Amino acid sequence: MYTTNESINRIMKDTIKLEKIAQSGKYARVFEVTTEHGKFETPVFMPVGTTGSIKSLSFRDIDELGARIILANTYHLFLKPGIDIVKEHGGINHFMNYNSTILTDSGGFQIMSLSKNLKIEKDGVWFRSYLNGDRFFISPELSIDYQIGIGSDIIMAFDHPSFISDTFEEAKYKKEHTKDWLMKSFDEFKKKASYQNIFGIVQGGNYEQLRKESLDDIQNMPVNGIAIGGEAIGYDKNQTIQTLDWIKDYIDPNRLHYTMGVGDIDDIFEVVSRGIDMFDCVSPTRIARKGTAIVSFENGGNKTNRFRKDITKSIYLKSFDKIDPWCDCFTCRNYSIGYICHLFRSHELLAYNLLSIHNLRMMTKLMEEIRESIKLNTFEELKAKWMNY
């Protein structure tokens, strides 16, 4: 297997620092990561702020939850407000007034999620703005330019994700496409990046051979991190585990590992125990806006949905409890379930803010506990405690 220490050091020297703090079992580990915009420890859950905003939260909220790395999305920022506007504001950190690390997705995911409005070619993708129908072209080079313009600390290569339903041939085509686009992404990155870092993305669908080949494609390049992507990752728990089991013994342990779109509490334990360091998911903030709270094992629930509680149900109007006894967030310190239930049923805007704070704090607190357990070498026990509940 290709060893990359020298090449990583060459690329990572001044832009990202990785210090390994601990290991628990064969795969779970803790890194301290330093970027242009500060430090964070892994394994880390990264809240998603697609358009330059974690919906309904200000930087005060984000800082208080302990989120030290968040996402933004190149495709969405490109359409609105436009990359130049972000640049004129001094980059995404200044624009948002958020002082910690920001990772941008390349827009590759939108090739899947907006697939009906796209024309995919060898060199890039034609798409129509969902806002006004304007036609645009995006390529690996442009995606990297845009991300450098946005000024994120971690740039994702422009990839071609596979669908769950892809045949071997389709997944193979997208895997090759992803490799080609990574090389183009990397060339552009090398030319223009300053403090940024770049991650490549493993594709290959639900096929062991393709995943392993794609892993090689990615880690043969001197990228700072290796992401695992595709529709199945995150979305399909069993396939996510399967994919990681295929590659976990081959993935370069000296680089950061990122599963894109993971996940729920269950999923996080599964991926961390397979050596994943980073993951993001819209679920905590999205379900918050729908009135679903993330709850801990202490709070009960049924087997299939034991980490969620729909607090819009009328029975909760009479609850004086906080959402979760384990949680220490602003919301749980100050408000009852009954009040938040009322806010949702009255469509009060405060509901979205309070429940988003709670759900994200549940995730960041869980991650703090996970990192602590890895440092104490008790990760497997912690996992069992949550998973076997």
Added chain:
RNA sequence: CCGAAGGUGGCAGAGCGGUUUAUGCGCUGGUCUGUAAAACCAGUUUAUGUAGGUUCGACUCCUACCCUUCGGA
């Protein structure tokens, strides 16, 4: 008391002399995983102020009564 308008499912609010019938909100349940998502899907009430009349058939037309709102005494 006089004049005007009107009374439709939990609420708001269309429609028409005759297959099924608005629609919205609410309520109940479900979905949610690199955010076109404070979204979406499904279910829920088989409603026509009361009493008569006309008609093969009335929520729809006619009569009386009751009630509501707005004017005027």
